[in-house]
Amino acid sequence: xxxxxxxxxxxxRQRAYEHRHATKDxxxxxxxxxxxxQEAADLADRSFAxxxxxxxxxxxxxxxxxxxxxxxxxEQLVALARDAERLR
Numbered sequence: 001x002x003x004x005x006x007x008x009x010x011x012x013r014q015r016a017y018e019h020r021h022a023t024k025d026x027x028x029x030x031x032x033x034x035x036x037x038q039e040a041a042d043l044a045d046r047s048f049a050x051x052x053x054x055x056x057x058x059x060x061x062x063x064x065x066x067x068x069x070x071x072x073x074x075e076q077l078v079a080l081a082r083d084a085e086r087l088r
Contacts, residue, residue, distance in 0.1 A: 046084040053077040 007013040023032055035043070057073045065073075 043084070046080070046086075050077065050080040050084045053080045 007016065019034075022034070023029075028034075053073065053076050057070065057077055060070055060073055
């Protein structure tokens with residue numbers, strides 16, 4: 001009964017509060033995501049690895065790779081893409 005919960009846990013609610021107060025009066029949009037330089041570099045590295053894996057799949061297809069090799073390359077691509085999704 002009542003309103004649906006907006007946050008899954010109290011800690012998530014606290015992080016949202018801290019984020020709102022950290023971006024207050026900075027000119028940043030309320031939905032801005034702030035990353036450290038290291039976090040941004042890590043995200044770029046993970047995205048680059050996923051792109052390289054996708055290029056490997058395209059190359060293997062062009063060279064007529066067997067289905068098992070393509071399957072392994074695709075599984076690696078999916079794993080890298082999942083890793084690239086995370087922000088931290």
